[in-house]
Amino acid sequence: MTAPAVEDLLRELTPQVLGALVRRHGQFEGCEDAVQEACLAATVQWPAEGVPDNPRGWLMTVASRRLIDEMRSDHARRERESATAAEEVVPEDVPATDDTLVLLFLCCHPTLTPASQTALTLRAVGGLTTAEIARAFLVPEATMAARISRAKQRIKAAGSSFTLPGGEEREARLRVVLHVLYLIFNEGYTASSGSELHRTDLAQEAIRLTRTVHAQLPEDGEVTGLLALMLVTHARRHTRTTRAGDLVPLDEQDRTLWDRALIDEGMELVKVSLAGPALGPYALQAAIAATHADAATAEDTNWQQVHALYLILERIAPNPMVTLNRAIALAETEGPSAGLALLSGLDSDDRMAGHHRLLSVRAHLLEKTGDTAGAYENYRRAAKATASIAEQRYLESRARRLNT
Template sequence: MSRNDVEDLIRELAPQVLGVLVRRHGQFDACEDAVQEALLDASTQWRAGPPENPRGWLLTVATRRLTDAWRSDSARRRREQAFALDPEAPAPDGPPAEDDSLTLLFLCCHPELSVPSQLALTLRAVGGLSTAQIASAFLVPEATMAQRISRAKARIKATGSAFGPPPARERDERLRVVLHVLYLIFNEGYTASSGEQLQRVELAAEAIRLARLVHRLAPADSETGALLALMLLTHARRAARTGPGGALIPLNEQDRTRWDQAAITEGLTLLRHTLSTGALGPYLVQAAIAGTHAEAARPEDTDWPQILVLYGILERIAPNPVVTLNRAIALAMVNGAKAGLDLLDELADDDRLRASHRLDAVRAHLLELDDQPGAAAEAYHRAARRTASQPEQRYLLAKAAKLG
């Protein structure tokens, strides 16, 4: 078994082990710390391969770590008598172990937590990533991320949330939160918001792994399948998105032979199944847009009228300025750059885009298409000043320089 296979196994088992501990002993924060220590032990001791019963090994080590943490507490003796240390003993009262991962996701995406806390706690408790790995992914100091995770666990404890699925009346809403968190994790991995790298492939891959997990546990939910399809179809472009030195390559200039055809086939199959069986939701429409791009062997083969229709639907069911930006691009490709620019004018006073570089970047692109090089160069410069992503900044400045 390769090193990557071992790491994948550890991450797959992490939420299962944590779920057993929390159901047995409560105290999510203490149990999560114990599991993290067991995962660190496994990462060093399984280098030659995992033990015969890796889940049992992790349960045993994590339980011992939990016991050690409680040893100085006089009440620990009463707790110790209340549970068995046999890692294969059936868990009392609760869903079977295979359901624990989704329950953990619901807990980590608790509505009382801020979005950054939801992201961090999900990656640590369910993704099995260390605090250092999460801090590196989001380009913050490890101490800062440790404080964020600690506060998130303290907040969950303060809410008094029991370990178990949310009430039936809250389940759909909480699942939407889980999907949104995974969507945000994927987006940060696919296009990093800051730093030297355009994409953080490991973060995007972890979002896909977790989306697969949720889809397996909630297969009847159409948006769960749609989100996984969207991730697969989008991530399939990763190898073609950068050139030498990490330079950004836009979609219409990418070498499409470098797209991951296996991921595209899987994504399209999942998309077609979901379209035939599920209700139309935001992730399903976005997946359909990604699928339309994936089916075009050449940029000129892209079905832009279909994409424009899909963005119109998306804008009706999930309106936000980023959707309108993308619809402006599709509108320009169908009806000409002037039509796209007119639509952008409607976003000029939208406060949600005021600090973003995206409006200026799209405006620059459409101005260039409309044969207005001077205005386009100015817009490219404005966009470059507003982005914290160095590959995006270099690309935008190069576009401005080319226009003179």
């Protein structure tokens, strides 16, 4: 098996093995470290010697031995038995129970910050190494390692048990899990900084994890809506940049190159999510994405429907980004001046002050009104306000075009 195939297999098996180990031994922090060490051993041994007949049992055995070594605090024994475990492993039975959802709830513990929840989820459930997570978020590996370590210590201090909470707490924790998966996908779809517009590996990992949650909670409309949103949005990934890496806006993308299989799957999920007893934010966002995907050309977009959906979304989940997006739809239905008027209400929101998205949308609408000077200034300010090099290049090119 090739190294990439081994990595894919390990990402699938990691939460299963970690869940079984935590359920058996407790000590989330020690178990997570042991599983990571077992995965590292597998990445070295399996491509060279072949994947064992029971890879999950192999990982469970190696991780269990290394955890026991650590608990004994015997360095000599640890070195000797770790070497033996990596060479001669008798596969250990792993319970068939899939504890991925329990792990997600644990990693998204309310005592953690969103950044820590995201990092711990990618490490413990996603199977990414600390170095991979650090590269994804463009921070030093030592910084990410410290963040993950603090997160595990806080979970330990909180005395969390390895069980699914019940009632209202379970519903609240599930919303945190979905938010973390949403953040991971967004960072993958449009990287907040760096030379690449998107990180496909992060987006795909978010989709994989969301599929896992959906498989366990297929009746939840918001889980279904989030998966639908990811699929329909991810379907556009190949058309969002040129070969040189330059950003291509939605209205200029070649829609014939969108991934129709993902769109079709997402569309079916959108229907299911909208048929539920209550509309949630993810279901509504999925419906908006589906409306765009349903249009053969940009001119065919049903902007009235998009605006109506944003109005509902704004009512049930007020957020300045929702208002910003509604302004774009409003400009398409009632003209750029109407969109600009709506944007003016965001100037006093501290969360949006100087945000490159607000500046770039205002520049776009000013350009449509014929205010070339105003558009140029806002494009320039927006380019300086973003850490994404791809977005910087695009915004600067728009400004240059107005200044020629």
